[in-house]
Amino acid sequence: MKFICSDMWKPYLKVIAKKAPQALNILDRFHIVSHLTKAVNQVRIEEVKRLKDEGYDESVLRHTKYCLLKNPENLTPKQEAKLDDALSYDLKSVRAYLLKESFQLFWDYDSPYWAEWYLDKWCKRAMRSRLEPIKKFVKTVRSHQPLIMNWFKAKKAYSSGIVEGMNRNVNLVTRKAFGFRSYEVLKIALFHTVGGLPEPESTHRFCG
Template identity: 55%
Template sequence: MTNDYKLFLGRWARRLSWSETAQVFRTSWDTVYRAVSYMVEYGLKHRSLEGITQLGIDEIAVFKGHKYLTMVYQLNAGVRRLLWCGSDRKTDTLLTFFKEFGQERCDRIEYLCTDMWAPFLDAIRQCAPKALNILDRFHIMKKFGEAIDQIRREEHKAFKAEGESVLEKARWALLKRPENLTENQTARLADLLKLNIQSVKAYLLREDFQRFWEFKNASVAGRFLDSWCKRTMRTKLEPMKKVAKMLQNHKPLIMNWFAAKGTLSSGAVEGLNLKAKLTMRKAFGFRSTGSLKIALYHTLGKLPDPPGTHGFS
């Protein structure tokens, strides 16, 4: 297989799934894999790692049995891409990235956007202590949603045992943001808000906390966070109390949101994660973590293509 043909197949494999590419051009999945591998190997060797000042770090589940890939993204405006991915989500996993990235580049990192996974925070403290570590807003609010849903499930079960259907079809009305509700969900939420039940109390606590992200002054925001946590800890909503404790334990990192406000786009990491999951579906047929990494670099790495003598694509 010539390098030009590898380039041809590899470019098509960005547009179609690997299986579709193989079918359309009457070749095998393995041939497409070799073509993509050739492009990725070249791209990783010739990409630029200069000017990287913002990183996003997260993990995605792959295969079955609690297997993960650690994903490191560049988040600089206009250059959002996958920089690195590694097996597992341990401290050593992320330390491997920082070692390969080099201490000089680590010292230039200004902002890091992460969730609250302790092994990641530990690696960052070791290798990029000068960077401002910002806890991702999406992951924080996801914890609120999980707490509300746990309360709703338990309360729904209790109502059902008494033969009542108070929380039927209430899940998405309570979990989604008001502006994203359908007409029927909006009507359902309006009915729920008339009730003095635990699920609604948890929902109202979350909606109240949303104000935190709108404050312009960090000191005012900090006082609001403390007040919200105190009010929540006085309730009987155990899952929400766990959220309050989480916020208190990570307050310094959460408050970094205000130091970087307007610099990092909320949800940037989750947006890239969604593209990664789509890539995994498109590359259906990969048999190992290694081939999965190649698919992710190929689609999300914004890698330079090898030179070619023919304009096939």
């Protein structure tokens, strides 16, 4: 059995289905979660605007973007305190956040049967949330559900996380290299950053 890990971009899916129909196409977990976090953030943006328009105090949602989007274990102490404060309010953003966190349990299942059972249960709950960005995410999940479930059929062994990390490093170096006069200089910078090549010793010493 051959495996291909991709995102949900339609041209990718069409090419894979045409050129490698024998392979098990796995939708990358990173991209699925990315769609969900974007939906949560959209709920937050819309709620801040609504509270302002209606004359309510929206300060509880100030500086909460990363508090709501990051995994709890990655929060700073300040972000944890801000999140705890926001969770004490009955807000649409809080409901969206709780749905995001409960969705993470889906990935913990080992059995494809029970994983799909939980996903169906979560989708029904999310559709009742009356949060349009979340409902849009559910529709995306349902339209790609067989490919999402392939992750479990492949024993959760395949992900494009390493490739995504490399792409981020390439983009970062490219931004830093803005103004380089030649492609060769940029290529050397990428080799040293992404390839982990040793850097030459500095020809100058700076005294503090």
